Amino acid sequence: MATRLRWARGATAALIAACSVPALATPTLYLGSYGGSTQDLFQKKIIPAFEANHDVKIVYVPGNSTDTLAKLQAQKSKEELDVVLLDDGPMYQATQFGFCDKLQDAPVYKDLYDIARMNANATSVGVVATGLVYNTEAFKKAGLPKPDSWEVLTDKRLHQKIAIPPINNTYGLQTLLTYARLRKGSDHDIDPGMTALVKEVGPNVLAWEPSPGKMTEMFQDGDITLAVWGSGRVAALKATGFPVEFVYPKEGAPAMFIAACPVVHSDIAALSQQFVQFLLTPQVQAWLAEGQGWGPVNKNTKLTPQVAATVPYTPEQIDKLVKTDWTYVNEKRVDWTNRWNRTVER
Template sequence: MKAKFLVVAPLAAAIALACAGIVHAQSVPTLYVGAYGGSTEKAFKEKIIPAFEASRKVKIVYVAGNSTDTLAKLQAQKDKQELDLVLLDDGPMQQAVQFGFCDKVKDAPIYKDLYPLARIDDRSMAIGAVATGLAYNTEAFKKAGLPKPDSWQILIDKKFKQKLAIPPISNTYGLQTLIMYAKMRGGGEKAIDAGFDAMAKEVAPNVLAWEPSPGKMTELFQNGDINLAVWGSGRTESFRATGFPIEFVYPKEGAMALLIAACPVVNSDVPEHAQALLQYLMTPEVQVLLAETQGFGPVNSKVKLEPAIAAKVPYGPAQIGKLLPTNWSVVNEKRGEWTNRWNRTIER
């Protein structure tokens, strides 16, 4: 009997330890985060998530997808949400808010350090910003004796006939070009007619391609087909990093903001952790990391960037503080109507 007991006892002990480990693993709460893939997923998994998990004793499961994918997951799981915190472009984020997928953001001291632009509404916050403005081939401009562009008005200059590319209205850059021209002509999201008139009669004749693909846009520049485009600060900087002579311009009338937004999801089973992660994403150390790895302009006014990084992103009150927001509640309601009108009158 004793010999038998000596054999079984270690086995029993091992089973007990394994069971204890399972219980412990199950006791660690899990936070599901829906956000972008690619370099954003890499930065989160390598830098942001490990530090947060260690500080909060929580496990994070990262669910990668673009904004459309993540919004579709929220819609599909509306009766029982799996995700606890989501990152979306600001347009889809406003749809998520309107559909009731986002919980209220609880106030926290860190939010007092944010630029006003970061407070989108009471259910979503911007964790970073990129700008929609002008991208131009510096060598082509220099060779032609042209000054650096400084205004949206350059899009109607006949010197750039068939040397200009703008993404279509299905792309935020194209949509914001339409809105910007409406603003310059005395309108805006709620009075868009002036924008359509300007785009159809003044801008469209100069456009060689209504190009939505970043890869195709770079090809147009590299082949010399275009020397000017409406594009994002992050896209332009990524292209410049390859050695191509391109520069981003914040037009004097203002650059439109494209915000990277986050919201805690309703009915989360770990709401405190979701709120804490949102706050963590606003801290200076994470904001610096997002600027360095993603090209996101910091929305925390206390962030200090090295000059080399600051030159690549919207930074400080002179840039972040002057970015023009989009009224997405109007845009999302009208976008289908505007798209049909765009296809009939502009991109024909």
């Protein structure tokens, strides 16, 4: 009896001791990415799907590419973010500055289009085209034909009815590069583009607007009827029922890739790598196409005809997109921005 009593007391003590050991905290992954509809999609679908299969809690830190890159710079050597999504231009800067960890090899990377392979530290996870968006009802009411060329930005009938993002936004920068080419310049000869934006396009521009929310508001209020924007943004606005259409100009549409990278010095490096790989799986690629209008970079992604019609999807479409020489552009961007501020947006 005494033996059994001592055993029971020992078992109870062991149980109490086991219960008193604090449970290990669930690791937290901090994701720096776009706000607005992108944040909604991640928080409603993508993040819950990843958390369901991994022991991790993801905290979403919204901000545009400039904001997120600034966070990386401010937190250098003591980074708080674990994974970031940026436009391709800022992402090339992030890798150049050493903010991104090397991508670990994984089978999913073999399924990507060659154009999606950025470098050893970052990968594209989606692609949109930079082109024209117009209010179909407003154009019809004004008796204007459907725009099919970048030259529509110079049409005097659209005086103060156009919005274009500024040069610190990829869409604005690519507008400058496009007009440089149209006026017999190039990425390496930007002068003709600057002159065209000041003298030909500028008088028609109501606002050099960086905010997606404000751009949407100006369309809905009737302040603008035409803008330079990305195919993904237009798909999101059109999904609300607003009468807009995206146009791939006949001269070509610059490609903007959405890129992801695992941040250096992460205390959950393996999970960060796995999350980047997760974004490239066909299921997530399809969600991003349907919910954000991001063309898939995984060749195995299957889209419905309705969704496929809204994004760069086929190999032929992707091959026809105009690439940006980000290595050169990023070297010149500060100088171009200063010049833009003195002349275009003076």
